[in-house]
Amino acid sequence: MLELDTVTAGYDRRAPVFRGASLTVAPGESVGLLGPSGCGKSTLARVAALLHRPDAGRLVLDGAEVRAWRHRAPRELRTAVGVVFQQPRTAADPRLALADLIAEPLRATGRRAEAADRVAELAPAVGLTADLLTRRPHEVSDGQLQRACLARALTLRPRWLICDEMTAMLDASTTAALVAAVETYRETTGAGLLAVGHDRVLLHRWCDRTVEWKECLPAEENP
């Protein structure tokens, strides 16, 4: 279970982005979180991805509360959660070839030896050809780069995947292809998914259930 329990978070303690938000994702479940732009759903996604320390409230991962937060959660916990952001251009190191980008999490966790095999496994799963793997971000399209960013999120075989507006920049066909790649991964691993976005039609089609942003907040935060 991935559980956010009355979480308050933001970038200024005096003026949090949201207060008391709660949301759970069961193992193997896919949850779509819908909200307008600027409501704070990306901040919530960052908390769920263990990348942003909440000001108050608890984050519980498979029954264990995440503690020892610094700016982010400890790395050994973060590897359980993969995350894909909206803008592949700002999420990818421009100096790395796509193959190195996908292998980066293994290198960062001292498992460089597995890199070649894992990249060879992941590239076809997200539809990247061998030729594309040798290129750097400026030599590929947004769609191709986002495919690599999805592969990178799957490199460490996370039990949870957070997709924050993963397809907002992409055309219809690439969107359908990336969603299919996520679903194939989830079918084989039983991973849970939190997909954050504003495209109602897409999230209804993609996810087991969808949650409106205001349903996450306590009643008094919804005047």
Place this chain on the structure above:
Amino acid sequence: MNAPNASGQRLLRALDAVTAERAEDAVLSVRDLTVRFRLRGGRTVAAVTGADFDLAAGECLALVGESGCGKSVLASALLGLLPGNAETSGTALTDGIDLLAADEKTLARTVRGRRVGLVPQSPAAHLTPVRTVRSQLEETVRALTATGRRARRKAAEDAAERAAFPAGHLDRYPHELSGGLAQRAATALALIGGARLLLADEPTTGLDRDLVDRTADELRRHADDGRALLLITHDLAAAERIADRVAVMYAGRIVEIAPAHRFFGPTGPRHPYARGLLNALPEREFTPIPGMPPELSALPEGCAFAPRCPLATELCATRPAFTAGLACHHPERPRA
């Protein structure tokens, strides 16, 4: 509305005549527009090949296609904003000026902002972060027209009003604006010079659905005011909302141009790629087109879509000509 009386009918006829006259003189007339990038090592990227289309006043043409298909390069070519290693051929006439042949001085002094207005993809990146919206609008007025300070202020406020940018927010900085207001501020900049051609390059990317609808409707209003609007987008819903015609681009070529009502209606597009693109929508079949677009530096001899096409045959080894709005050997027949 009341039934038109005799004078009202005269007015309507007069309006029709004006509309017909406008349709004849296209605001933008593109013929055989081709853009090549020369790379080191002798490789050539065929970013746009043989684009042919007209755009009339009051009309919105949506140019749609997958990322990397050449849509944005086409827009840059029309503004003369291509990088130095680009080679163009063909013509793009607006108001007697060939945008592809014009020199930098002509483009800077008579085209950008004056004949062609650009509504940018990312208003946050387009606006100067350290200056207020008013100061940026007035700067643009100063650059485009020689007017005194008071007239400048008025012109800036008028442009803001035309773009539905609230006057009370004029003295704010870009970071104090929501995404929708930033988009309107950028649109106001594009409207100042009274350009008859608006190029909107992915104006709705990253906006939520309500804002997409609002931004699209506002662009449509500018077309209804007599401007020609070229909407470059991968957002098929936005195209469906406001476009009169849809041009589908694949691997640098326009493969189909169709009236929007036919394209999105029960008849549907005729090119298999266009059909695939529509079927990938979550409200339709949600199945991707298999494979990926070819490299623009290594295009096949024949139809570029053939390797991904369910209908491909040996005929497709030769490139289909673009006739009657379509380039395909095996077009889908209109559904009954």
